[in-house]
Amino acid sequence: MAVRNLGRNRIRTALAALGVLIGVFAIASLGIFGNVLALSADAELGGIGDQVIVTPNEDTGTNSLTVRDVDAIARATGGDGSAVALRTDNALISASGGQTLGQVYGTDTPGILFTAAAGTIPDRHRQGAIVGAAVADELNLDVGSAIEVAGARYRVIAILESEEQISPVSPNNAVVLPESAIGGRTYDQVVVQADSGAAATAIADRIRTQLNAREERVSVFELSSLLATIDEFFSLLNRFLLGIAGISLVVAGVSIFNVMLMSTNERKQEIGVLRAVGVHKADVLRVLLAEAALLGVVGGFFGAVLAGLAAIGLVFISPIGFDVVFVASNGLYLLGAFAFGVLICLISGAYPAYKAATLRPVEALRG
Amino acid sequence: MNQTSPLGSPSPAPELRRQAIALESVVKRYETGGETVEALSGVDLTVQTGEFVSIVGPSGSGKSTMLNLLGLLDTPTRGTVRLRGRDVTELSDRERTRARKASIGFVFQDFHLLETLTAMENVTMPTMFDRDRDATDRAIELLSRVGLADRTDHTPNELSGGQKQRVAIARSLINEPEIVLADEPTGNLDRDTGATILEEFRHICDGGVSVIAVTHDELVSEYADRTIELIDGVISRDK
Ligand SMILES: Nc1ncnc2c1ncn2[C@@H]1O[C@H](COP(=O)(O)OP(=O)(O)OP(=O)(O)O)[C@@H](O)[C@H]1O
Ligand SMILES: [Mg+2]
Numbered sequence: 043m044a045v046r047n048l049g050r051n052r053i054r055t056a057l058a059a060l061g062v063l064i065g066v067f068a069i070a071s072l073g074i075f076g077n078v079l080a081l082s083a084d085a086e087l088g089g090i091g092d093q094v095i096v097t098p099n100e101d102t103g104t105n106s107l108t109v110r111d112v113d114a115i116a117r118a119t120g121g122d123g124s125a126v127a128l129r130t131d132n133a134l135i136s137a138s139g140g141q142t143l144g145q146v147y148g149t150d151t152p153g154i155l156f157t158a159a160a161g162t163i164p165d166r167h168r169q170g171a172i173v174g175a176a177v178a179d180e181l182n183l184d185v186g187s188a189i190e191v192a193g194a195r196y197r198v199i200a201i202l203e204s205e206e207q208i209s210p211v212s213p214n215n216a217v218v219l220p221e222s223a224i225g226g227r228t229y230d231q232v233v234v235q236a237d238s239g240a241a242a243t244a245i246a247d248r249i250r251t252q253l254n255a256r257e258e259r260v261s262v263f264e265l266s267s268l269l270a271t272i273d274e275f276f277s278l279l280n281r282f283l284l285g286i287a288g289i290s291l292v293v294a295g296v297s298i299f300n301v302m303l304m305s306t307n308e309r310k311q312e313i314g315v316l317r318a319v320g321v322h323k324a325d326v327l328r329v330l331l332a333e334a335a336l337l338g339v340v341g342g343f344f345g346a347v348l349a350g351l352a353a354i355g356l357v358f359i360s361p362i363g364f365d366v367v368f369v370a371s372n373g374l375y376l377l378g379a380f381a382f383g384v385l386i387c388l389i390s391g392a393y394p395a396y397k398a399a400t401l402r403p404v405e406a407l408r409g
Numbered sequence: 410m411n412q413t414s415p416l417g418s419p420s421p422a423p424e425l426r427r428q429a430i431a432l433e434s435v436v437k438r439y440e441t442g443g444e445t446v447e448a449l450s451g452v453d454l455t456v457q458t459g460e461f462v463s464i465v466g467p468s469g470s471g472k473s474t475m476l477n478l479l480g481l482l483d484t485p486t487r488g489t490v491r492l493r494g495r496d497v498t499e500l501s502d503r504e505r506t507r508a509r510k511a512s513i514g515f516v517f518q519d520f521h522l523l524e525t526l527t528a529m530e531n532v533t534m535p536t537m538f539d540r541d542r543d544a545t546d547r548a549i550e551l552l553s554r555v556g557l558a559d560r561t562d563h564t565p566n567e568l569s570g571g572q573k574q575r576v577a578i579a580r581s582l583i584n585e586p587e588i589v590l591a592d593e594p595t596g597n598l599d600r601d602t603g604a605t606i607l608e609e610f611r612h613i614c615d616g617g618v619s620v621i622a623v624t625h626d627e628l629v630s631e632y633a634d635r636t637i638e639l640i641d642g643v644i645s646r647d648k
Contacts, residue, residue, distance in 0.1 A: 315521040318482060319535035320510020320584065323502065403482040407517075 055337065058294075058301040062341025062383050063348070065291030070349030070379035072287045074372045076280030078356065081366040083272060086206075092123075094234040094246045095211070095263040096253075104259050106228035111253065111260065115232045118248040123236035124154045128211070129224040130231065133192040135217055139182035144174070145216040146191060148224035154235050156213050161185035161200030170199035172218040178202075191217055239266035287379075291386050294341075299390035302334055306398035313398050314406030326399040334391025335384060342383030346376045428494060429587050429619040430479055431455040435488030437474050437642075448474040449485070450642040458587065461614045462621045463629040466639035472623040473592055475639065479621060480590045481509045493587065510535065514581025514618075518593035520573040522565040522580075528552065529561040532579045544583055551579035555609060571602035578609055582618070589613060591622040595629065607632040 096115055098104040116125040129148035134141055152172055153163045163172060171191065173183055178201045183189065187198045202213045211233050236242035246264040253260050316326055353367050437449040448471040456462050464472050477483040478490055481497060490498050497508055522531045532548040552561055555575035565573055574594060581589050595603030603626060610620045611632050622629055630636045638646035
């Protein structure tokens with residue numbers, strides 16, 4: 043019955059449904075867009091969020107970190123993460139495939155920071171070279187190849203995964219050697235791999251209070267708190283986008299209101315007949331609300347479908363990956379926008395429907 | 410009053426038992442913009458079961474007003490409306506709707522069929538919101554009784570005026586009412602078509618249903634058992 047009533051004025055009905063469609067589409071697509079933005083930023087920046095980088099503070103005359111500093115930092119992690127002391131250098135890396143200038147890290151425990159794509163990273167790094175993906179690619183290296191770093195020869199024992207994330211200790215253009223390969227008894231930096239972003243913040247605080255008690259010996263760099271700010275920004279952005287989209291749905295609601303008002307006015311007599319033959323107010327109300335809900339369901343459904351397609355389209359026209367598009371929270375936006383569309387329709391259909399249903403039958407019949 | 414029932418009998422007087430609907434000293438006033446129009450000023454009317462009553466009178470004399478009160482579509486300003494002896498003046502909207510559905514059928518001057526529904530669906534429309542009830546068989550029977558057995562799937566704009574009115578009559582009978590009310594049922598029909606409609610009403614009355622028809626059409630009086638003339642809100646003639 044509701045379907046046929048809506049079919050009577052097809053253009054008006056179509057326009058109203060289109061309004062809902064656009065509103066739902068706007069909400070769902072802007073919501074998903076903001077969400078995808080936040081998620082891909084998280085994916086890009088996630089790696090630095092749980093690392094703390096400690097470097098000597100040259101402003102106070104500290105040029106390197108001593109073994110005591112490293113021990114102090116390790117104690118400060120308090121079991122929430124692992125500290126890796128690094129010696130860093132730049133050196134010419136050569137192999138039969140050519141040569142390149144790259145970063146050299148010296149550490150005994152590279153397994154904490156890096157993951158191997160080929161070969162294995164030993165628990166304690168005593169000999170051999172672990173090569174970053176870009177270096178391996180450029181010099182055509184495999185596990186077992188021979189390379190020369192700053193004049194010394196090494197055998198490649200592992201090649202690292204290519205690291206997509208932005209990270210303070212990027213291994214792509216680096217060679218990781220045992221600690222002893224780089225001379226000296228001090229360290230250039232300590233990287234703490236924390237268990238979580240919150241742990242990183244806590245560790246950074248502890249390092250600051252313990253090592254910098256008397257003077258600013260070390261600089262402590264951690265991005266977890268910055269990351270929290272970025273997250274906050276994205277959630278604000280998202281709410282802003284949803285707000286704009288919400289306005290468009292409210293506009294659609296006004297048009298539904300208008301459609302319902304006009305159609306109930308036109309059908310006053312018909313409603314009067316229904317009431318005269320003994321149809322209860324509640325049933326008239328139900329039919330009219332069903333019409334409004336139907337508009338919402340149809341418009342909302344297609345709006346959500348379009349928004350879903352748009353989100354998939356985003357994958358093809360931008361560097362955004364499927365992994366951040368196909369997540370439960372995006373589905374929630376689709377569902378939420380759809381539900382909100384139906385709700386808006388019901389709300390804006392409610393008043394005209396109520397008005398028409400409660401009209402006294404005589405008045406309704408008079409038209 | 411005839412005195413056929415013995416004194417002290419618990420059963421109501423026969424004329425009460427046969428009473429379909431009655432108005433007792435009914436007054437109806439309309440308030441519009443500070444002005445009060447008295448459309449009915451003290452009307453008494455009793456319609457018996459199976460009686461065909463026609464109501465005539467000049468325009469504005471209160472005929473439609475009276476029919477609305479009889480049809481429980483409106484409430485009187487003063488006086489009482491009785492449906493089969495039961496006072497229905499003070500009923501709530503719910504009860505009134507239920508009473509209307511159970512006892513009263515309506516036929517309107519401009520038919521008031523739902524354009525989107527077929528003849529069949531229009532006839533079953535009053536039962537549409539009943540759960541577990543299929544009125545299709547009865548609708549088919551009613552439609553063939555008014556001679557439209559072959560038009561069940563037509564929509565109103567595929568039917569002639571007379572056919573539409575016969576669909577409306579079938580609709581008014583779907584709930585087996587005791588009373589059928591008709592406001593100008595032949596007003597939009599030519600004389601011959603009107604005659605068939607009146608014929609139809611005559612059949613309905615013979616089936617024990619009261620018909621009350623408001624009309625300008627003198628023809629109606631030929632078919633009616635009783636004609637009531639209303640002038641300025643009072644019954645001036647009843648024969
Ligand atoms: N809703 C209303 N509000 C105000 N006045 C009304 C209303 N309905 C009817 N009236 C007045 O009541 C009087 C009786 O009206 P009613 O419609 O009953 O007349 P009628 O006999 O049916 O006339 P007609 O033959 O033209 O249909 C008229 O004076 C009319 O103006
Ligand atoms: Mg009238």
